[in-house]
Amino acid sequence: MSFINDKLIPTFPGYNITTDDQGIHKINIEIDNLITIASRLHNELNFESLQTISCADWIEDGYLQLNYIFYSYEFNQTVFVSLNLPRELKDDGSKRTISTIPSLQNIWPQANHFERELWEMFGVSVTGHNSLKEFFLEDWQQIPPMRRDFDTLDFVNNSFEFRPGREDAMDVATERKRVREAKASEVTKGADVNEQK
Amino acid sequence: MNWKLDIKGILEPFTALKYLFKQPATLLYPFEKRKTTENYRGFHRNDQSKCIGCGLCEDICMNDAIDMIKPEIVKNAKNSSELIPRVDFGRCCWCSLCTDVCPTKSLTLSNEYSMVSTDPNSFLYNIPDTSKKEKQNG
């Protein structure tokens, strides 16, 4: 792929840049470099649009992986700017992460809403953002709901009542075992009867 | 905003008036009913003489709409758990994954789709058995 050799590597020397088999280039960076990388992508390489900021919670490794997805109409190329944000929450009850990401809303206005969603759903702390207020949820008191340690089933069982009338449901595995044992005992009984005859 | 008099644009919409003299596009609903197509995904049916009580439909149902219950009579001797499915239509989304996964194709979806009741408990739906009807016909 010439784009990565001609453009990305000369512009960002010293960064870990990979390309996967779907043609997505990925730049792995530290949080401190985010603003520099994003504005250089925007100004020097003409990546006009920030498509979205995706976030995946890798709870077993202890970080949130943020992917800033950029797309350039000029080169027809997609670039993921990927960073790992430690997922520990502050202990002051605010339910937001200790580490913060800088806001990109001055470069792309729609980043405002992407970051607001991350702030609400994953508890990512954002600095330099002008409207960090509730977005989808209303009066949410628990931990941010898209984090993996939030148990939806538990939440539903605690918040809602189930309609009665379905208690006669039975477990297939135990019933199957019971039927098999009943049949087996019948067979042995039958065998006993035959033997007696 | 400068705007010229657009006589054509003013008069042309009135050509729609000609539809006043055409047949209506709607049906006279209670007297005339729409025919659903053959593979329409409507209410469930279960051929109990084929149902083996495997519980795969209960397992794949993501809405927990299917319960396995004890029938009055077990019609299939090969029914390993002696249970049959029952659907909660308050939860069902008619995705028909349960019928796709059914190994003996005993569970199917019918063409019927209308159910009116004042009692919410009536949406707990005991799946009608089709094996009986076939015997009467045959």
Added chain:
Amino acid sequence: MNKNNQLVKIFHGPQHPGITGNMSVEIDLDGETIVNAETHVGYLHRGFEKLVERRTIPQAFTIVCRICVPEPDPNEENFARGIENLAGIEVPVKAKWIRTMVLEMQRMTSQFLWMAGQGGSLGLYINPQWAVADRDLMLDLYEELTGARVYHMYIYPGGVRNDLPLGFLYKLGRLLDYYETRLPEYDRIFFNNAVFKKRAVGAGYVSPETALKHGVVGPVLRAAGFKKDVRRYAPYEMYENLEFDIPVATESDVYARALIRREEFKQSIRILRQIIKMMPKDGPVNVKLKNHRQFTIPKGETWVRTESSRGEFSYYMASDGSEKLRRMQVKGPSMVHAMSLLPEVIKGGQLADVAMIMNSLGTCPPEIER
């Protein structure tokens, strides 16, 4: 301003006939002129992204179509293609053709729905009645093909769920003939209507710089003079083999966007006619997947895009090697159009134009909140 020289604050929605679904626009008014606006959502949050994390792949596929009510199929296709990318499944050729056909049919139905909404927002109520009636004919075909009218749950990872019914392509061709005869009628009552032109020309202007900066997609971007379509620059399914034009305009107002959508409707007819000719006669339409508890996906991530009638839908998916997805993030066109573009566009405009502009930008709250 009221008599105390204060701005009047009103909420346009969520219970307002001129709003495109469950969202509201908080507007500061000076007389009839909009001084400030802000979009509020949160009336429809259903937590689909979280639900997908809890479900196995076949279970999750029934839920993605509900992300966007007027256009379920681009979502299904996106999800299916993402899973195929991650799991390395090769889809049969006929399934790809059927998918392309379903997507184009979907584009036509949602153009009808847009036409209904655009007419309704102007008080031209003949438009909703005609458009919804004509859309219903396409839904009849969907019913025959998939077994459902709105949420088809037809395109699933590995292909499509069943083969075309007998004589389906013939019926589709007949319906396209009918739609071609209907288009001049719509021109007469709607596209050439003097009242619509008077209202729409010049209203809701989006400058090309704003469009690029905000990451606007779909007809709104094309009306601002950019010839960009996912079907062309990142072709998926069978779009490489099909001929179609991408309409562009430079006026970038409500009227230009209406004409672009009309032209896209014609292009959809053209694409569907090619598909009818090129559809393979026989062949498998799906690959059989494993039992849903054993269908595991190797660890990886992917990003897939589909062009819907309102713009680009993109999904980010990450899998962790289990039978469930680790993360599925949906980004629909409305996230940008309704949240950051709409307040900017309606600022300085008239209160009566809000509904029309909202419809023209193609906002749809279900995909903002998921």
